[in-house]
Amino acid sequence: MMRPALALIAIIGALTMSEPSSLAQSELDATMEPPVIITAPGPEFRDEARPGAMIIGMDRTPKGRLWGCWTGAGDKPDTYFILATSDDDGATWSKPRLVVGALDPSGKRQRSALVGNLWADPLGRLWLFFDQAVVGVPGPRADWLIRCDNPDADAPVWSKPVCFANEGCTLNKPTVLSNGDWLLPVSKWAEKTAWVYVSTDQGKSWNPRGRVKFPDWNFDEHMFVELRDGRLWLLARTQGNPHECFSTDRGKTWSEPEPAATVQNVNARFFLRRLASGRILLVKNGPPTERLSKRSHMSAYLSEDDGQTWRGGLLLDERSSVSYPDGFQAPDGLIYILYDWNRHTDAEILLAKFREEDVLAGKLVSKDAKLQMLANKATGPKPILYNGIELPYEWPPRHLDPASTEPMPVPYLRRPPKASIPIDVGRQLFVDDFLIEKVDMKRTFHQAQKHAASPVFKAETTNEMGASSSGGRGQEATCYLGHGGVFFDPRDGVFKMFYTAGWRGGLALATSRDLLHWTRPDLGFPPGGNRLLAQGNDAGHDNCVWLDVNAKRPEERIKFLTHWGSHVLKTSADGREWSQAVTTGSAGDYCSFFLNPFRHVWVFSIKQGGPRGRCRYYAESSDFLTGADWSRAVYWTNADRLDKPEPEGRYPGAGEPTQLYSLNAVAYESVLLGQFYIHRGPNNRLCDQGQFPKLTDLCLGFSRDGFHWHRPDRRAFIAGTRKEGDWDRAYLHGTAGVCVVMDDKLWFPYTGFSGIAPSGKRGMYTGGAIGLATLRRDGFASMDAGEKPATLTTRPIKFSGEHLFVNLDAPRGELRVEVLTLEDKNYGPFTAEKCVPLRCDSTRQRVTWRGVESLARASNKNVRLRFTLTNGSLYSFWVTSDPNGASHGYVAAGGPGFRGVVDSVGAGISSAPAQRP
Known part of the structure; x- marks a missing residue:
């Protein structure tokens, strides 16, 4: 640089x-x-x-x-x-x-x-x-x-x-008083206090004069106007609407702050200034006495009575995410206002020029007035991800068509990075061809295996067994994840399952040390028993919970989205006390969210109705609660023509077009793992009439940029049995966090519905329970070879580690690895002949070469790897600085032995022989 x-x-x-x-x-x-x-x-x-x-x-x-x-x-x-x-x-x-x-x-x-x-x-x-x-x-x-x-x-x-x-x-700018004092607004964020500084010597010195503390502090951003009666009028931003106070001694003391009588606004800076005509100019989002739900409709107003009433209304920019106006009035009366639009996407600075007569007319009538003049636009650089993928300027992408039935295009597979691909983060999976240059191995995708102990958690308490009173009344014997969340908490050393106790019931907690045996702890919270929140406004129709074990602020360790009339976001340190609810934008009833740690953003998976039924929209935010603004959400994905309808004869209502019922995701090793709830029908009316659950299967997708999904295997990863009387007959749901890691296996908690309660009562949402399915670690896809040697050569890669590991199932075969230059020549001593052949079944096996201690000579070089395999399956590889094999990738929702959600321990976790998928 x-x-x-x-x-x-x-x-x-x-x-x-x-x-x-x-x-x-x-x-x-x-x-x-x-x-x-x-x-x-x-x-x-x-x-x-x-x-x-x-x-x-x-x-x-x-x-x-x-x-x-x-x-x-x-x-x-x-x-x-x-x-x-x-x-x-x-x-x-x-x-x-x-x-x-x-x-x-x-x-x-x-x-x-x-x-x-x-x-x-x-x-x-x-x-x-x-x-x-x-x-x-x-x-x-x-x-x-x-x-x-x-x-x-x-x-x-x-x-x-x-x-x-x-x-x-x-x-905000200083204000010059009638006596010549210069007043400067200064906000002290640490003490959450608005100060008034003054210069009485034309800027030679600045000294504090007075201060005032506003309720529901939100950066203050205060500004002054000297009124005709000599008082100072101060307006400040708060968590709610702006507050105001007055001073009769030029800012030394202030009246008790109260909600502003004539100014309301969304949480954002506005602009207030006395004009040469004596009028006061106000520029804000929306009309003076209206608080919009988002930063849109930047408008200008005038007051002739010192802010008691407002006239006119010139709309400067109606788009969402326009904010923070500032400006001045020129000697000829022309007013200039500068503001921003979409700070991190469009990243534009815009200028508006107008006169007082334009404001009063509510439209441009002056010849020299002009709106939305581009002053500046940041156009780069394009962000480069951990894996070398370059994101476009427009992010998230907005060009996808909700009416299209075509599979989602994946740009990074069509146009892989031209430079060497960095592989320092996580195990490198073979779920796509991103890392593959040449191959004659055969790829096989694997499905999860349902655990024989399932269901491991079912309705027992009065709240869970009793008939529901809302959102489908009369449903019995149901406890379900409903996105919920299953995470390993390294602080307490247990798995924590956040679930809904009864259909549309309250939010509850269960804990386990082995995923098979669960306890309902008596939390001592007001809802009683193991419930964190009672049903209703606090825990609504559908809940999503994320245990953020790496939260920077302890009070945000538990992140929560719920839906009751509208969606709201909350956070809590322990589930006892919760932050003030923040309302999101409008959406369907079954939304969720997840952390994308590769880009350090919270992603909201927003349910909406589209031309092809249920689908997902996307919004992201670096801050969870700020992410409640869904006004910039873009269409994301839906089921497509490769998601086949239910065939005739297997389940009622067969043949209906598929829809995307929900989408969860989690970071696993070097990719985002997506869990797609594919809805195959029937419609709710038919299910309600027949008193049986609707049909959703859990399918998988993989993303390396956090937005575009590669879905190469359209079979159900976990499917409902479709059989009358089975606990997971239909209506399968996954969970926030998607899966956890234990004993070198991936464990997938899921909800299934039988449609039948122990009482014999039937219902679309009756008989919900929670079970488990497992998969070999990294076991989504394997590259296979038979008796004839087969090879796989990577694209150019670069790594800083010095120890190569593989996840290999070849006890009756053999794997050798060689390091190549970009010209496909042997690199140093790392040849196939010197490679110590691997004949094992292990999810973490180090590759070595005779006479060489490590891969250090190849570190930070542009190289390729070539794997030669017989009679076996290769699931992943990675290069690490840790001789114990820590991948430094992500481990989904965690697991025993991990200090968080990153594999920093390697062999510190169980190294038992792997279970085959």
Whole structure:
């Protein structure tokens, strides 16, 4: 990466840090190191090199130059500021002219600048306020400023950075009072308090004047307007609607905050400013007194009575994910507003220009007014995944057709990476041809084997046995996963199963040490017994639970989605106390979510009705609760023409078109493992009339980019028996987490319905119980050879480890491995002749060569591997730094012996001979 040229910064004026500090100097060092100010930004800061954009602010300098500021990486914590200019009234914008917060000169540490603002003062000088944190160093964010006294010059010069608040963030512009004071809003996030700073000497010093604490704190983002009666009106963002308070002593003291009387808004920054005409301008999402469900409909309004009422309503941008307006009014009365759209996808900064008469008319009537002018768009770089796959700029993809019956296209299989494929993460499975260059082995896909002890968990308690009272009344003897969740908790050393106790019942917990014998612990929670939440609003029709054993915040260890009228998200540390429910967008009744750890995002599998019935939409978020915004969800997938209807004679209602009833997923080793619930009918009306369960089978898919699914085997991985009286006759459901790892096998919990209760009562949702199916570890697909030697040669690969392992079933055969150059020549001593032949059945077997200790000579080189096999099956291979065979891949929902959901122990787990699939 090119290092930015760091220019010397001229010191202009004597700016002082005058706030008394109660922090020790050692605590201040992290956030008060001199910020990195780059006055000659290199190509690494241009649009094509940046992944996102979030608006910070804009203003106009005396000769008419427009200055804009936005971030270079959206709203990520390690982002930085970019400043650009326009000398043609916003029609075109310069390349970056200034960057704040980036790699330091040594390139070893990074400063972060996340929030701030631009302001042109009455003297014509341009100020940039910004917060700073040093990435990876704990502590509060400090508030800094720099100033430019010649902002219209060809080569503007900026002052030395000054920290004026040891802890704080400035998100809105200063306000100049009638007495000449300059008031600056500063939010101290650590103490969740909105402060007022003041300069009485035209910016030579900034000092705290007053403060106020708002209920339901949400970054404050407060702003001031001086009213005609001399009071100050302060509006601030909260978790709910904005709150307001007033000051009669220029900000020293404030009235008790109350919900704003005339302004409501979604959780986002809005813009409030006194205009030259005396009117107050308000720019926000939606009408003044309406709180929208999402950040859409950016609009402008005017008040002639100091905010008591609002007039007009000019719609600037109706699209979803438009936010954070900031701007100014030029001397000729033209108003400029800069805002962002989709910070991490479209990543656009947009400009609106209009006049007061446009706002009052509710449409553009001025000749020089113009909306949705593109100021900046980040177009890259395309993210490169752990496996070398390059994601497109548009993510998630939006081009798939819900009416199509064709199988989902998989771009990375059509066009594999041209460069060597990195294989440092996880065992490399043979579920597709992603890693295969040449092969004459035969691929075989394997189905799970139902465990003889199934069902291992069935209705016993009063809540589970009794007739349901909602959502299909009268259903009996049912406990079911309903997505639920089965995870191994390394902290407590047990498997935890979150399930629904009774049809549409409450959320309950069972624990086990071996998956076969389960206990219902008495939790001592208000619902009673082993129930975490009672049925109803708290635990609704359908629940999905994820035990996040690596949660950064303890209070978010349990993540929960439920549906009762609408879907809501909650989190909890232990299931006793839950966070405030966050409502999602509209969807069907059976949604779920999962963690994609390869990209560190939470993915929501959203049920919707489409032209071909039930299907899935996709939404993602780096933060679970923020992910409740499903307004940007895109069509994802459905059953297709390869999912065959139920044949005649096996089950009632045969022949109906297949639909995708649900889709769960989990990271397993180096891929995402998808569990597709294929609905083969009949429709609910027919099932209800006949009092038997509908038919869903569990099928598999695999994804290497987290969105596109390869589904090479359309047989049911786990199927209902279709037989009257069987506990899993039909209506099979998997679970969040999909599977766990134990004794070198994969264990798949699943729900089946018999349709019959012990009382003889029949029903579509009656007789639900939970069983298990197993599979050899990595056993989804094997590459097989008979008596004649067969080979498999990989594409070019690269690894940093030095120990090669395989999952092999060849006790009566033989496997040899050789390392090749890209020209198919032997690489060093790693030849087939020197390879110690493997004749074993083991899920973790090291490959060695005579006279060579390890693969170290081939590490970080571009090479191929060629496997030669007779009379056996090869399931996977991996190269690791661990001589015990830890793959450093993901182990689904965990298992005994693992410290979390990553295999960091290798041979520390059972090394018993493998069970064949």
